[in-house]
Amino acid sequence: MDFEKIFKSISESEKELIDLTCDLIRKKTVNPPGDEYLAGEIVTDFFKKYGIEYEIFEKEKGRVNILGYINKGKKPSVLLAGHLDVVPEGDPESWTYPPFEPVVKDGKIFGRGSTDNKGQTAALLMAAKEMKKIENDLGCEVVIGAVADEELGSTFGMVYLVNEVGILPDFAIIPDIGGGNRAIDIAEKGLVNIKVISFGKKAHSSLPHLGLNAIDKLAEFIKKLEPIILTHQPHPILNAPTKSVNIIHGGAAHNIVPDKAEVVINVRYLPGMTPESIIEDLKKVSAKVKKGKFEFQVLDYLVPTEVAPDNVLVKVLKENAKKYLNIDLKLIGLGGATVCKQLIEKGITAVGFGPGSDAVAHMSDEYVNIKELVEFQKIIIPTLIDLGKNV
Numbered sequence: 578m579d580f581e582k583i584f585k586s587i588s589e590s591e592k593e594l595i596d597l598t599c600d601l602i603r604k605k606t607v608n609p610p611g612d613e614y615l616a617g618e619i620v621t622d623f624f625k626k627y628g629i630e631y632e633i634f635e636k637e638k639g640r641v642n643i644l645g646y647i648n649k650g651k652k653p654s655v656l657l658a659g660h661l662d663v664v665p666e667g668d669p670e671s672w673t674y675p676p677f678e679p680v681v682k683d684g685k686i687f688g689r690g691s692t693d694n695k696g697q698t699a700a701l702l703m704a705a706k707e708m709k710k711i712e713n714d715l716g717c718e719v720v721i722g723a724v725a726d727e728e729l730g731s732t733f734g735m736v737y738l739v740n741e742v743g744i745l746p747d748f749a750i751i752p753d754i755g756g757g758n759r760a761i762d763i764a765e766k767g768l769v770n771i772k773v774i775s776f777g778k779k780a781h782s783s784l785p786h787l788g789l790n791a792i793d794k795l796a797e798f799i800k801k802l803e804p805i806i807l808t809h810q811p812h813p814i815l816n817a818p819t820k821s822v823n824i825i826h827g828g829a830a831h832n833i834v835p836d837k838a839e840v841v842i843n844v845r846y847l848p849g850m851t852p853e854s855i856i857e858d859l860k861k862v863s864a865k866v867k868k869g870k871f872e873f874q875v876l877d878y879l880v881p882t883e884v885a886p887d888n889v890l891v892k893v894l895k896e897n898a899k900k901y902l903n904i905d906l907k908l909i910g911l912g913g914a915t916v917c918k919q920l921i922e923k924g925i926t927a928v929g930f931g932p933g934s935d936a937v938a939h940m941s942d943e944y945v946n947i948k949e950l951v952e953f954q955k956i957i958i959p960t961l962i963d964l965g966k967n968v
């Protein structure tokens with residue numbers, strides 16, 4: 578394989594990459610409502626221009642998911658997907674540059690979605706253009722995705738694609754973790770929201786000793802919970818579980834001792850723990866609150882997910898980053914979730930890897946380094962070639 582030639586072509590296509598990123602940013606795909614079809618047109622025009630076969634999947638009109646195929650049907654199948662939706666721009670006054678009128682300056686592209694996730698999506702398209710040229714030498718099917726609804730749970734995006742459309746590749750690379758091409762996300766904590774309800778006894782608030790104040794009891798519980806580390810087995814990559822009391826409600830009137838109060842606790846947990854095991858821990862804490870009466874409810878949860886640190890995808894990514902760009906990729910775990918979680922739950926070896934910075938995602942003056950978008954292509958193309966040989 579003549580990588581010199583491919584890399585030269587990638588470098589020479591930098592202007593096209595910048596223009597493509599800027600075109601995507603100009604399309605206002607703020608979620609909600611999403612309107613991903615606006616940017617979707619740019620993606621389909623690109624695929625048409627370079628003779629790349631594609632399909633569009635919509636769970637709801639306008640919420641487009643576009644998949645482009647190189648070597649359709651070949652095995653193994655590798656999905657690389659960026660997302661087209663962006664978070665709202667917030668107060669426009671807080672931006673130096675207009676959020677939807679991208680500015681290219683100092684090797685960076687500024688604009689909403691530049692680093693989350695339109696720059697990455699543009700880089701994937703540019704890589705697809707190069708891979709199309711060497712299609713016959715690629716030993717795998719490459720699926721390039723531009724998907725919907727990542728910022729609000731992927732109901733119209735990846736969740737729909739894997740669960741309803743049946744998109745089930747063997748491997749996936751999701752460039753949506755920041756990390757500046759320096760880290761591979763192989764593990765993600767689980768997440769559970771638990772409602773804790775404290776029960777007391779009503780009384781006239783001029784005679785509080787006749788009642789039992791549910792808010793006081795709940796406050797005692799929260800204080801006792803604070804220093805507790807939830808029961809867990811240490812994980813090689815993920816740090817300890819965390820918990821945060823994020824919502825509180827209670828009381829009915831100024832002059833009534835409250836008989837009910839509640840909080841919602843958000844817990845990020847490790848493999849080996851379950852929502853039930855976490856509630857057991859909470860119950861032990863609540864038992865120390867004298868006269869306290871509590872109830873615990875799981876509101877919703879996502880399980881922790883991980884792939885083996887020595888799997889072939891991780892191996893070839895690390896090898897190629899080192900070989901061609903002298904980058905040492907570090908294995909990391911996340912407390913938040915990417916669409917890797919949905920893919921891993923379906924048995925797909927999915928990792929997060931790509932350009933961009935977490936520090937500017939969702940912020941004013943969001944930007945992406947153009948150099949990183951170029952680097953990214955130079956790592957994934959040899960990786961896909963090796964994956965085709967190795968599997």
Ligand SMILES: [Zn+2]
Pocket residue numbers: 660693694727753
């Ligand atoms: Zn994102």
